Amino acid sequence: MRIRWCILAGLFLLAAAGAVAAQFGPPPFAPQPIYAPGTGPFVGQTAFHGDGRNLGWTWREYRSQKGTWYLHDAFGRRVGAFRETSFEYWPLDARTNRYGVACRPPVDLPKLNHLPVVPAKPTMNFGLDLSKIGQHGTRYFVGGRVVDRKTAFEAVEKGQLTDDSGKLRVTVFGSPARTKPVADAIRADSVGAKVHVQQYQPTDPMVKGLGFATPTDPTLYVQEPAGKVRHRSRTAPTPAEAVGAVRKANDGYRPAADPNLSAGGGLNLSGLAAFLGSIPGYAYALAGGLIVLILFPPNVKAVRP
Amino acid sequence: MTRNTIARKALLCLAVACGLLSLRGHDTGPFPGDEACPSLGASVGGTTGPGGVQIQCDLPAELQKKNISSNGLGCCVFRSADHAGHWQNIPALYGFPEWMVANKISGGGYPSKLQSLTEKIAADRGLPVPLLVQVEGAKDPEFLKLAHKTGRMTLVTYSKSPSGRYANSRIAHMINLAHADGQGCAALDNNFVASDPSVGPEKTYEWMTWDEFFKISNPDGYWAAVYMDPPPPPPPVN
DSSP states (O other), rough: OOOHHHHHHHHHHHHHHHHHHHHSSSSSTTTOOOOOTTSSSSSEEEEEBBSSSSEEEEEEEETSSEEEEEEEOTSSOEEEEEETTTTEEEEEETTTTTTOOOOSSOOOOOSSSSSSOSSSSSEEEBOOGGGSSSSSSSSSEETTTTEOEEEEEEEHTTTSSOOOOTTTEEEEEEEEEHHHHHHHHHHHGGGGGGGGEEOOOTOOTTTTSOOOOOOOOSEEEOOOOOOEEEEESOOOOHHHHHHHHHHHHHTTTTTTOOOOOOSSSOOHHHHHHHHHHHHHHHHHHHHHHHHHHHHHHHOOOOOOO | OOOOHHHHHHHHHHHHHHHHTTTTTOOOHHHOOOOOOOOOSSEEEBBBOGGOOSOOOOOOOGGGGOEETTEEOOOOHHHHHHHHHHTOOOOGTTHHHHHHHTTTTOBHHHHHHHHHHHHHHHTTTOOOOOOOOEEEEOSSSSHHHHHTTOOEEEEEEEOOOOGGGGGGEEEEEEEEEEEEESEEEEEOTTTTTTSSSOGGGGGGGGEEEHHHHHHHHOOTTTEEEEEOSEEEOOBOOO
């Protein structure tokens, strides 16, 4: 019985040592073998599918072939290769064991350590003065004035290029002579800073055919960012009437309360599935063997002295 | 358990282990060489991108115009500003390259020239000067993503096509981004506009990932600009 246990323990130790060696290479004190390109120890990265799912696929950059990443599926089978220098991915045809035509990989690219080599001089110039671009590192400009990143993003956040995606959209349709007083009145009012205001002729290519009803000149629309109409004037509003309508539409509007029909409901098991998929196959084999031993232990007979 | 039984079970375990190891991929084929072949990661298409995403800035085809030159120098920067002007209803910017030709202003753009000519064209037309925010030498997409989240259209440099346009050559160009989100972006190149019959609406937009945008199109960082005028209204729904 001791021999049986020793053999089983030895087999598990061999399997574990082999998995460790495959991942990290032989220990420093051991003779270092020479590996063919694309074999031997490697650095791995999880390969996420485009929608963020982790299905157990991995990218591997072998020490024997830096700058080339091999894509392996959840079973460890090689399915393609990506080369950093040319930034191209080639699928591996399992039947012929040859690489096919370069194409988009089925997963996100690995995080790269090396930048691709690119030629410095362009062969065609369509309108950039390269002597005056990119000479000063990263710079930000607001209205032609150089500012630092913090200032630029504060300007961005405080009402210039801000995250104003939550503001109501006010549109005045009609002839320029009639829309301008209405739009100007809205902009001049305090509510003007809280909404986006635009004015168009109904025949403008940017708005014709989108479904706006513009029977009067002017016609006032107030919409939520996703398009839901909160107000449409039925008669041509005066500037004061337009301002009143916009204020009423904007009062009590809370962008955070907008329904999000794309959010899923119910129990979300995608995280659990991703975790299970990230566990390599040999770990399942070792765990299965241990479970078998626990459930079906070998018969232990008492030994009489 | 007899020794033979133990030996048989050990051999069975070894056989199973060998079988599992054989599932690992073993590549023996020749690896593609370094010959220049076009990267086919990005794709050229219409307003629907990979995964069914709808383009954010669907500029009507009749408003998309090709790049021209003024005094022998290209006006890609100013055509891109023209497109952004139409998208955001900024009449001061309409026909920017044609105004430059009419006023004998040479093409070739850079950040301070875009600012000064924006002020000049607006003053010339008696219209308000649109506020312009620019970044030069940026190496992350946050500026572009924020601009597009707010519904605006950006202008951005572009030095190589990830889908193989321009015979895979390196170029000096400015285009518009018609889409920018967490997954990637879509380029509206003023050399490949929908109003051009040889291009058409189904081959206008070049969809790419951010990796491709940075590693291929802007390996040294990008210059981008965005006008602060409001975005257009969305289609109405009840």
